[in-house]
Amino acid sequence: MAEKVLMKGNEAIAEAAIMAGCRHYFGYPITPQTEIAAYMAKRMPKIGGCFLQAESEIAAINMVYGAASAGVRVMTSSSSPGISLKGEGLSYMAGSDLPALVINVQRGGPGLGGIQPSQSDYFQSTRGGGHGDYHMIILAPASVQEMASLTFKGFDLAEKYRMTAMILADGTMGQMMEPVSLEMGEINEHDKSWAVTGTKMARKHNIINSLSLIPEELEQQNFDRYARYKKVEENEVMYEEYLMDDAEICIVAFGIAARVSRNAINEARAQGIKVGMIRPITLWPFPKDALDKAADTCKAFISVELSMGQMIEDVQLATKCRRPVTLCNRAGGMIPSPEEVLQAIKEAKGGLE
Numbered sequence: 001m002a003e004k005v006l007m008k009g010n011e012a013i014a015e016a017a018i019m020a021g022c023r024h025y026f027g028y029p030i031t032p033q034t035e036i037a038a039y040m041a042k043r044m045p046k047i048g049g050c051f052l053q054a055e056s057e058i059a060a061i062n063m064v065y066g067a068a069s070a071g072v073r074v075m076t077s078s079s080s081p082g083i084s085l086k087g088e089g090l091s092y093m094a095g096s097d098l099p100a101l102v103i104n105v106q107r108g109g110p111g112l113g114g115i116q117p118s119q120s121d122y123f124q125s126t127r128g129g130g131h132g133d134y135h136m137i138i139l140a141p142a143s144v145q146e147m148a149s150l151t152f153k154g155f156d157l158a159e160k161y162r163m164t165a166m167i168l169a170d171g172t173m174g175q176m177m178e179p180v181s182l183e184m185g186e187i188n189e190h191d192k193s194w195a196v197t198g199t200k201m202a203r204k205h206n207i208i209n210s211l212s213l214i215p216e217e218l219e220q221q222n223f224d225r226y227a228r229y230k231k232v233e234e235n236e237v238m239y240e241e242y243l244m245d246d247a248e249i250c251i252v253a254f255g256i257a258a259r260v261s262r263n264a265i266n267e268a269r270a271q272g273i274k275v276g277m278i279r280p281i282t283l284w285p286f287p288k289d290a291l292d293k294a295a296d297t298c299k300a301f302i303s304v305e306l307s308m309g310q311m312i313e314d315v316q317l318a319t320k321c322r323r324p325v326t327l328c329n330r331a332g333g334m335i336p337s338p339e340e341v342l343q344a345i346k347e348a349k350g351g352l353e
Contacts, residue, residue, distance in 0.1 A: 004179035009147040010035035012180050013103055013167065014043070016148035017075050019184045020155040022101070023049035024074040026063035028056060028082060031115040032171035033105035036077040057082040061089030068098040069208040071195025073155055077103035079171075080121050081112055083129065090164060091130030095210025097194075097225070099158035101151065102136075102166045105174040108333035116333025117171030119255060119306035125168050126284045126314070133222050135229050137165040137236065138283040140254040144178035150281070152184040159190040161232055168283060170306060172256040172335065238281035239290055243269065247276030249348050250294050252315050253304035254280050256335060261304050264341035275345050283311070291318035300348040301325040304341055306334070324351065 007015070014036045017025075025040040037053065044051035050067075054060035060076050067074040078086060083104045093100060104125065108118040125138045137157050139150040147169060154165040196206045212218040243265060244250065253261045258279040268275045278294060280287050295301075301323055303312035309327045316325050328344035330336045 002181040002183045004181050007180045008177050009144045010174045011039050012144050012148040013151045014039035016151040020152045021187050022073045022075050024067045026052050026060040027076050028060050030079045030082045032174050033077050033079050057085035061086035064100050068100045069196050071192040075101045079105050079107045080109050087130035091132050092210045094134035096208050097162045100164050101154045104168050106170045114333045122310035138168050140168050140283050142258045145180050148180050156188050170255050233285040237285050237287050239287040240279040242277040244276035249275040249300050250298040251277040251302045257304045261341050263338040268345045286314050288318040295319040295322045299352050302344050304328045
């Protein structure tokens with residue numbers, strides 16, 4: 001059995017990034033993710049890495065842009081308002097087809113909002129995060145172990161598909177402590193012949209640039225990029241099913257909402273209600289096929305969210321509106337209780353009778 005250590009979620013992300021080969025971190029402090037930057041500030045100098053606290057979130061993402069252009073594994077982290085400031089840089093990186101890992105430990109909003117946990121950045125992350133046609137791979141951990149393992153995997157996916165990956169966590173995941181195994185496996189090597197590493201007169205010059213002033217060329221770049229995104233959708237969807245074999249009601253939840261929902265499902269089962277859960281681990285690509293299949297047998301769906309209802313739209317699209325989809329939610333930094341989710345399950349069952 002692998003040895004485990006007790007770690008906070010934010011620290012698990014930072015250590016897993018180092019184990020994944022990340023030696024460059026650029027960021028700016030903001031609650032509730034500041035421990036990531038603090039951890040990197042201590043560890044990076046000891047392993048020959050580069051830690052730099054930028055003057056702003058905008059500066060940090062552009063430093064990530066530069067390091068990624070050179071083909072190194074690089075990461076930045078922030079929380080909701082900071083991610084908004086990074087939006088332009090994220091779009092530039094997408095337009096330049098650069099791999100990097102971005103961490104968003106969400107807080108309540110909009111605006112500065114509060115520092116309590118939230119999932120209200122779902123639209124922002126799954127729809128790109130900045131301007132233009134592009135996607136990021138969005139990974140949603142539901143435990144401290146997954147904070148680590150999905151960070152490790154995020155670097156691999158980013159390099160494999162030459163695109164930005166994001167860990168979309170919430171403040172609870174970042175601050176809670178759980179036992180973690182840090183046995184992450186081997187680092188996969190990917191082709192980086194595109195990187196600007198200096199030619200030494202041995203190859204043609206590489207150019208990293210998101211500017212394209214010829215419409216036909218820009219259109220083709222977008223077509224090519226989306227062909228690559230299609231491969232991500234075909235090969236990298238991740239989700240977990242819980243008690244779905246005979247479920248008549250399906251809960252869809254991620255992150256801390258999924259953990260709360262599991263307790264509610266167990267109690268509902270004890271009361272004779274056939275309910276299960278599909279937990280998306282990749283929010284993009286979203287597990288559309290799994291939900292579409294579940295709609296063949298399930299009679300109702302409940303989207304449990306720490307937002308005003310954002311993922312519910314993807315649940316409705318995935319199930320092609322064949323079944324009723326209701327929302328169980330809290331917002332502004334509040335977390336649904338197992339009792340509230342159980343009540344939503346009972347109401348869904350009542351609507352079927």
